[in-house]
Amino acid sequence: MKPVIAIVGRPNVGKSTLFNRLTKSRDAIVADFAGLTRDRHYGDGHLGDREFIVIDTGGFEPDSSTGIVKEMAKQTRQAVAEADVVIFVVDVRAGLSAQDHDIANYLRTVGKKVLLAINKAEGMQESPHLAEFYELGMGEPHPISSAHGQGIRSLTEAALEDF
Numbered sequence: 001m002k003p004v005i006a007i008v009g010r011p012n013v014g015k016s017t018l019f020n021r022l023t024k025s026r027d028a029i030v031a032d033f034a035g036l037t038r039d040r041h042y043g044d045g046h047l048g049d050r051e052f053i054v055i056d057t058g059g060f061e062p063d064s065s066t067g068i069v070k071e072m073a074k075q076t077r078q079a080v081a082e083a084d085v086v087i088f089v090v091d092v093r094a095g096l097s098a099q100d101h102d103i104a105n106y107l108r109t110v111g112k113k114v115l116l117a118i119n120k121a122e123g124m125q126e127s128p129h130l131a132e133f134y135e136l137g138m139g140e141p142h143p144i145s146s147a148h149g150q151g152i153r154s155l156t157e158a159a160l161e162d163f
């Protein structure tokens with residue numbers, strides 16, 4: 001079984017950009033994975049010869065009956081339930097938000113390995129803003145730039161290290 005990595009975080013932090021960066025083939029092959037729904041938010045990734053599955057979240061189809069917040073929470077819960085490891089993405093340019101704290105509090109309850117990815121950190125490795133993310137209590141943050149491909153390899157290695 002390939003390890004499954006879920007990408008979670010509030011809207012606009014760069015989850016889908018990271019997903020695209022991690023997945024080489026856009027058409028995910030998920031038929032072999034019992035229990036995983038066929039869904040366009042699954043993709044295949046690899047690090048050298050190590051293969052993994054990535055789940056993007058937040059491709060919401062806002063629905064008046066549930067609303068976007070509930071739909072987001074549902075997608076996040078489903079992805080986290082299927083995942084072996086979670087990448088929690090935050091945005092260093094926007095800074096820490098109440099929604100980030102809510103997601104962190106939720107992730108603390110699920111008993112899975114969580115990696116905190118500080119996205120949009122291109123050229124900001126020395127930024128004082130990086131420090132505030134320690135407040136989330138999610139361990140050592142991984143500065144990345146999904147758009148520019150920085151920090152992605154070391155994040156992926158950390159995600160896969162137990163597999």
Ligand code: GDP
Binds near residue numbers: 013017120
């Ligand atoms: P999602 O809503 O979390 O899936 O976020 P998206 O992947 O759609 O990205 C939201 C916005 O952030 C887009 O305009 C992206 O181009 C931008 N973005 C994503 N990653 C980076 C990054 O590493 N650096 C910068 N500067 N912008 C980024």
Ligand code: MG
Binds near residue numbers: 015016017057058059
């Ligand atoms: Mg997205």
